[in-house]
Amino acid sequence: MNTLTQSMLQHAYAIAQEVDAKALMFDAEAWENPDDLNEALAEVNYRLLLVSRSRPPGSQDSEVIEPPEMNSDRVSVIHIPNVPLTRLAQVKVSMLVGVAEKKLARGDVIVCLSGVQHSNRLDTMVVIRVGDEAEFFLTDESYPLPPDVDPAVFERVLSIASELAVEGRETRTVGATFVVGDSENVLENSRQLVFNPFHGYPEEDCNILSGGLDETIKEFAAIDGAFIIRGDGVVLAAGRYLMGTGKSTEQLRGGLGARHESAASITSVTDAVSITLSQSTSTITIFNSGRVMTEIEKIRVGGEGS
Numbered sequence: 001m002n003t004l005t006q007s008m009l010q011h012a013y014a015i016a017q018e019v020d021a022k023a024l025m026f027d028a029e030a031w032e033n034p035d036d037l038n039e040a041l042a043e044v045n046y047r048l049l050l051v052s053r054s055r056p057p058g059s060q061d062s063e064v065i066e067p068p069e070m071n072s073d074r075v076s077v078i079h080i081p082n083v084p085l086t087r088l089a090q091v092k093v094s095m096l097v098g099v100a101e102k103k104l105a106r107g108d109v110i111v112c113l114s115g116v117q118h119s120n121r122l123d124t125m126v127v128i129r130v131g132d133e134a135e136f137f138l139t140d141e142s143y144p145l146p147p148d149v150d151p152a153v154f155e156r157v158l159s160i161a162s163e164l165a166v167e168g169r170e171t172r173t174v175g176a177t178f179v180v181g182d183s184e185n186v187l188e189n190s191r192q193l194v195f196n197p198f199h200g201y202p203e204e205d206c207n208i209l210s211g212g213l214d215e216t217i218k219e220f221a222a223i224d225g226a227f228i229i230r231g232d233g234v235v236l237a238a239g240r241y242l243m244g245t246g247k248s249t250e251q252l253r254g255g256l257g258a259r260h261e262s263a264a265s266i267t268s269v270t271d272a273v274s275i276t277l278s279q280s281t282s283t284i285t286i287f288n289s290g291r292v293m294t295e296i297e298k299i300r301v302g303g304e305g306s
């Protein structure tokens, strides 16, 4: 391990102890292989949140460093979308997923370490109190998800939206809205714009957690309207027109149009959360209670985090 990385680890550990941090958040992807990661983990005897890239259920990706099996309360893993993210976006998404999975809570202090992917080098340390930075959690909600939404479903939708942002469709950017949770209410507050491609299929074939559905969803992102996803991951509909427009509880910033307005509004009249990918900026915006909860900007095509 190089001197800088060792020094970063030691200082991060010392700071975590001094400020009584909830955890040290640690980027598993900065390592080239699991042995190097293990060596680094042995350096710090503190509660660890390992950030790792998520893969679709059942898929293999040799680029992804799987954190070692650890039978310990000291270490838990947060999966974030497997797309290039800036350092800030990575921290933001890790915190969001960490809070959704109840591994973190508003007010927790965390010491975050990251480095360029597979470089074996840590070069960035950030100390954050979850929820303090306005741009991380823009609403007052202490828990970001509706009660019926499995955090794994939220994480998968976030991954699919992030991949869509990077990949686009047939060389073009695409936009999409995923409305997750409180689906009976959401269906009552929306109507079918076009034929629902998920209608009539067994639920087990339409669950985003069961694998194999990502490409189908990405294909249907091109059709007008929103996806409606039940809290357990079953995709109930695509091509859905969301009603209740104009009921968002805050003025959206300039440049956001009907897609974002409708995504915000549906979360003000139901308990759902909306995840919206902008076609024009490739920014992902997450809404709940009619307001912006988080924005993830600059999901980039290729390159290193900055």
Ligand SMILES: Nc1ncnc2c1ncn2[C@@H]1O[C@H](COP(=O)(O)OP(=O)(O)OP(=O)(O)O)[C@@H](O)[C@H]1O
Pocket: 175, 176, 177, 223, 224, 225, 226, 240, 241, 242, 243, 245, 255, 256, 257, 258, 259, 260, 261, 262, 277, 278, 279, 280, 281
């Ligand atoms: N009420 C609605 N329910 C579901 N989808 C909608 C609704 N209104 C608009 N859309 C979707 O948004 C698309 C138009 O988005 P528009 O450009 O007007 O909004 P925007 O918020 O600026 O989004 P973007 O940043 O992606 O351009 C439509 O093609 C349609 O797919």
